[in-house]
Amino acid sequence: MLVKQETLSQTASYGTSHNELNDTLLMEPSDIKMYPTEDTPAREGQPVKRKKGPAPKMLGNEVCSVCGDKASGFHYNVLSCEGCKGFFRRSVIKGAQYTCKNSGRCEMDMYMRRKCQQCRLRKCREAGMLEQCVLSEEQIRLKKMKKQEDGTARTSAVSVPSPAPEMPPLAPEQQEMIEKLVAMQKQCNKRSFLDRPKVTPWPLNQDPLNREVRQQRFAHFTELAIMSVQEIVDFAKQLPGFLELTREDQIALLKTSTIEIMLLETSRRYNPAIESITFLKDFSYNKEDFAKAGLQLEFINPIFEFSKGMNDLHLDEAEYALLIAINIFSADRPNVQDHELVERLQQPYVDALHSYIRIKRPNVSMIHLRGQT
Template identity: 90%
Template structure:
């Protein structure tokens, strides 16, 4: 993995080359265990680099950053070790979050189980019947009731939304501004729904104000997209808001959004619609999404993970009861949360494009999406 001058050489994308058994780590010189983050490294340096990046760790060197890294010093000076990791070519954008790793392992286990059961025909022992304990049942019922109440308040605010203009003149500046205002006001109502729902989740108010803000800022657009998919109508390929307002792709475009953002929204909505989720499953997914400990600027990761776990357990049990023969539904649903991370990145690009068009977002949306006007 090094050239003749001792400099690391980044390998090309694709399957990792077969190891000969005598390779050494590009960071510390220990026996390498594989190609991690695009560079040959040992298991220890791989894990250290991943944890450091995820937790945004800050280290200090007692030797003014002049430590020579080897198998001994890698345990003595973490700052120089992290610096050597980056110099060796480890890529931070290749690091998977804790949630992504868990989902990846879960999917691999499910795939192995499916392959094993499809090739070996054995008598199927009676499976243990999944049940929801009283606490889980009560939690799910409260989640669904909370969501309905938040939606009801938004529906009552419907008259406050700027009317969608009837004019088809695409060149009229006033008409374009009305369409944009219509969509942004719907977005504001959705944000307010999400904030109200989050504040009612058990444990959310136990978090520091800083962690509450960090979770809401990063999860809001993803929950908005989940709610959008929930309102998708495959028969007319449109999305309905507040029971009466239906919009197709062209309507989104008329409001100033780009098809690079519109098309992924509709594709995601179609995929979610194919899962045929009910209100309880959507509510649990939203709660799981809110309590994601790997969000930027979250400080108390352990508390956020503990708050998330009951919703994960309840969703798993609920799915086993509702779909006892579909063992892949639970990982498929969690993988949708990973897809939302990609859509969130596309949304950031859309917000930037709107600013280039001189379309100013309302203060609430600017704050929640960290837009500096």
């Protein structure tokens, strides 16, 4: 369940204490971000400067340096959205010349980007987009041909019949670890289920103009979110080694992993037959219910798309539990001090998931995990 910080801060007035979530995470309220918020874009006329090398890891809350829409990555040297990426590429390839009806003085945003192409192209260049990074149609064609040739070569190399090696079973310590993880998760879920009567009931009144009804839906979703966060914290505290970390590292890991774990937990509760997400066994919600609780479609749609995609993988309880443990022990989180210890705590879960998938899904040719291929 995903709610804004402003949502959490208002909950006290609807019957749920905001201190519950604050105490749970051991952090300041201002630090909690339950889904992406916009960062300040680059100043007008100042190109985005970026060091050479791999693009930085996306946090999920970056905005396009050109129009302010949600960024999808670094394109042509600039953090930008898919729309501005495609617009810049088409403009460069065609050598397009645009005209502005406002003498080149348009302020660029998600609305104006469709109205004034000249100012949009100017803003792309000011942000730092480089024309030399745009491949021509011929370069793209040659690149595709090379990729196809490489793929054909790899297929030929692996298509030679050979006896399939028998996969070794899980090591006893891995089997025991996985069983404990699954049991821990079930225990945490059970505690939440027992707290179900404490959740503000979902209102039966469907009047969209009734303020009390809106507040009740708001409180209902927020309390479910708090219970989800409590489950994550309880689970983390039971992971071997977590409590050996400093208090500061525990806070840093929980603060930054919570949103990702909540998405994983949401996806495992997705029911594709009715396109709904079920919490605490009985509470099922579709997109319309999420909207009634105050979330906007720009956040609702990605939640359901992610949930559907994960559901299509047919992961089992063991795989979800291992993914969550790996997610918690991610040493690259901001403000983590003892990276070496966190990585050491994470590695057994990575190894176990890799071994588990090789046995359960022998036809999967490659699994991309930390330190594994």
